[in-house]
Amino acid sequence: MTTPSKPSASQATLVIVAHPHLETSRINKRLAAEIDGIGNVTVHRLYESYPDEKIDIAHEQALLTAHERIVLQFPFFWYSSPALLKKWMDEVFEHGWAHGKGGDKLNDKELLIAISSGGAQNMYQAGGLHNYSYSELLRPFQQSANLTGMIYRQPFVVSGIREVNDEQLENYAADYGVYVSGVTA
Numbered sequence: 001m002t003t004p005s006k007p008s009a010s011q012a013t014l015v016i017v018a019h020p021h022l023e024t025s026r027i028n029k030r031l032a033a034e035i036d037g038i039g040n041v042t043v044h045r046l047y048e049s050y051p052d053e054k055i056d057i058a059h060e061q062a063l064l065t066a067h068e069r070i071v072l073q074f075p076f077f078w079y080s081s082p083a084l085l086k087k088w089m090d091e092v093f094e095h096g097w098a099h100g101k102g103g104d105k106l107n108d109k110e111l112l113i114a115i116s117s118g119g120a121q122n123m124y125q126a127g128g129l130h131n132y133s134y135s136e137l138l139r140p141f142q143q144s145a146n147l148t149g150m151i152y153r154q155p156f157v158v159s160g161i162r163e164v165n166d167e168q169l170e171n172y173a174a175d176y177g178v179y180v181s182g183v184t185a
C-alpha cells in the first residue's frame, strides 16, 4: 500500500522528464509544461540535457542531493522506462552513494513515478491484455526506492492516451501540478 505525497512548502522537488521525442509528444510535453516555473520544482529534461546520452554522474548526484522529492516522469515503454532513464539509474545510483556501505545519500527522500501509457487502465489487470497492474509492473522502481532508503509514493498514471481528449488532458495537467507541487490551485 503506497500513500500520496504531501510535501511541505520547504521541500524541493526534482522532476526527471525522460522522453526521447518530447517535442512531438502530446502527454508528457503537456505535463512537463504544467510544472515548468513552479517554485521549488526543478524540471530536468534528460534527453535534452544529454543528446549524446553521456550522463554527468556528479552533476546528477548533486541535483538529487539538493532535492527532497524526486519525480520520474516518462512514457511507459515495454512496461518500463525509456532507455536513458534506465541508464541514468544504473549510473547515478552508485554503490557506496545510493546503496551499499556508505550509500545513504538518497535516504528519506521521496520517490514518485509519473507515467503515460498507451494501454487503457482496464487492460492492466489479471486477464486483461497486459495482465498485470501498473503497481505490479512498477515494482522495480518501488524496490529500488526500498533499497536506497527512499519513500515510495503513489504513482501518477495517465492511461489509454488515445482516448484522452484535450479537455481531459488539461484536467490531467492540473492534477499533475498538484501531484508535483502538493499545492491545490
Ligand SMILES: Cc1cc2nc3c(=O)[nH]c(=O)nc-3n(C[C@H](O)[C@H](O)[C@H](O)COP(=O)(O)O)c2cc1C
Pocket: 019, 024, 025, 026, 027, 028, 029, 074, 075, 076, 077, 078, 079, 080, 116, 117, 118, 119, 120, 161
Ligand atoms: C517503444 C514503445 C514502447 C511502448 N510500450 C508501451 C507499454 O509497454 N505499455 C503501454 O501502455 N504503452 C506503451 N507504449 C505507448 C506509449 O506509452 C505512449 O505512446 C506514450 O505514453 C504517449 O505519451 P506521449 O504523448 O508523451 O508521447 C509504447 C510506445 C513505444 C514507442
